[in-house]
Amino acid sequence: MNRDALKRVAPVCFGLMLSSVVQAELKPISDSEMEQVTGQAMMAVDIDGTPEHRYTRVTMGLDAEIQTNIDTVALGDTGDGTDVLVSQLSLGHISTDAAKVQLNGQTYNVNEIVPFEASNPYFELAEENGDIVGFRMGFGQARGTLSGDFESFSGNLGIKIEDASGTAQDAQLFDAGGNATNTRASYIGLDDAATDCAAGVQCAPLTNLKTLDIGSANGDGTVSPTDDFFISFQKAPVSWSSNTTGGTAIDAAAGVYLNIPTSMQMDLTTLQNGISRARTEYIDRGVGLF
Numbered sequence: 278m279n280r281d282a283l284k285r286v287a288p289v290c291f292g293l294m295l296s297s298v299v300q301a302e303l304k305p306i307s308d309s310e311m312e313q314v315t316g317q318a319m320m321a322v323d324i325d326g327t328p329e330h331r332y333t334r335v336t337m338g339l340d341a342e343i344q345t346n347i348d349t350v351a352l353g354d355t356g357d358g359t360d361v362l363v364s365q366l367s368l369g370h371i372s373t374d375a376a377k378v379q380l381n382g383q384t385y386n387v388n389e390i391v392p393f394e395a396s397n398p399y400f401e402l403a404e405e406n407g408d409i410v411g412f413r414m415g416f417g418q419a420r421g422t423l424s425g426d427f428e429s430f431s432g433n434l435g436i437k438i439e440d441a442s443g444t445a446q447d448a449q450l451f452d453a454g455g456n457a458t459n460t461r462a463s464y465i466g467l468d469d470a471a472t473d474c475a476a477g478v479q480c481a482p483l484t485n486l487k488t489l490d491i492g493s494a495n496g497d498g499t500v501s502p503t504d505d506f507f508i509s510f511q512k513a514p515v516s517w518s519s520n521t522t523g524g525t526a527i528d529a530a531a532g533v534y535l536n537i538p539t540s541m542q543m544d545l546t547t548l549q550n551g552i553s554r555a556r557t558e559y560i561d562r563g564v565g566l567f
Contacts, residue, residue: 325518329406332518336399336417342392343421344369346557346566350425352508353533358461359429360533361508365566366425368393370488370555380420380490380540382499388559393421393491394502403515411515411529415507415536420492420500423537424554427483431460432508432535433527434489437542438467440479445542451480460530466548479545487554487565494540503538510534 321336346367353360369392372385379391397417402409436448450462455474466472466480474480492500504520509529516526527536543552554565561567 331404332401333404334399334401336397339398340394340396341398342369342394344371344390344392344557353431353510360431360461361535362429363425363427365557365564366423367555367557367566368421368423370422370424370557371559373556378498380422380492380498380500391422393419393423395419395421395506396502401517403511403517405513410513411509411511411517413507413509413517415505415520417520418502418504419506420502422488422555423491424488424557426487428463430462430483430535431533432529433459433537434465435538435541436465436486436489438465438548439542439544440467440469441545443544450483455480460532467545477549481548481551485548485551487552489537490540491537492540493538494542500540505536505538508533508535 319338321338323334323336325332325334344367346365348365350361350363350366351359352362369390372379372387372389372391375384375386378384381394385391395416395418398414399417400412400414403411403413430450434448434450437445438448439445446467448465449457449468449472450459451464451466451472451474452458452461453463455464455472457468463483464474464480465483465486466474469479472479490500491506492503494500505524505527507517509515509517510533511529511531514528514530516528519525519527556567558566
């Protein structure tokens with residue numbers, strides 16, 4: 278798709294969106310009524326970069342609280358592997374302890390939904406010399422739990438792992454052969470010469486981590502919303518801007534890239550034992566979601 282095609286499609290999409298929300302008869306309102314109304318733009322469009330490398334982002338001024346379950350997510354399947362393959366993916370969870378302080382600092386009654394919180398969803402196009410080479414979707418802010426069995430993962434997992442001395446390091450992703458990679462990884466561990474994924478030394482399958490805490494750690498068990506939770510699709514490598522103030526660019530290889538900033542730090546014992554899945558269903562179907 279080129280820019281001219283986008284210009285033809287965008288007004289049509291925008292018109293359809295408006296037609297779906299503007300149904301009432303238009304009537305003038307008084308000045309006193311107007312004084313009681315506050316609001317912000319429903320949509321914002323930002324363009325950045327150079328004529329050769331241009332980024333166009335459309336942001337919606339929306340807030341959402343989500344609890345949803347998806348049986349399987351498979352993205353970037355080329356026949357010889359899948360960039361992102363997750364089974365039993367869930368956003369948000371169900372409280373099992375009324376006394377537990379959740380990531381957002383609140384407590385919830387047993388069986389009450391603890392939502393995944395998201396605001397300002399956006400989609401962004403990356404163009405190179407007039408051709409669209411990348412597309413990403415994300416949230417201006419996101420916080421909550423993400424659960425699932427990650428069988429194949431391409432992107433970034435913002436997890437820190439403590440080595441034997443207790444020093445926290447950025448976790449490294451590994452493929453099935455134990456090679457460090459950010460594409461189609463199936464293991465996670467320390468980037469260390471002693472690491473051996475086949476032997477389970479300083480390394481464990483990604484499926485050990487059943488629930489991830491999305492957000493920025495506050496140091497007291499709660500988290501603040503993160504700015505860089507997104508998924509992108511590229512037909513060539515793309516350097517996406519970080520939404521974090523002063524953040525460095527995020528380089529995504531061709532294919533699917535999932536950026537998951539978490540607040541999680543764990544020692545090697547926790548990594549090997551695994552992190553249990555949060556409850557995400559009301560009925561026990563015997564598939565580990567209850």
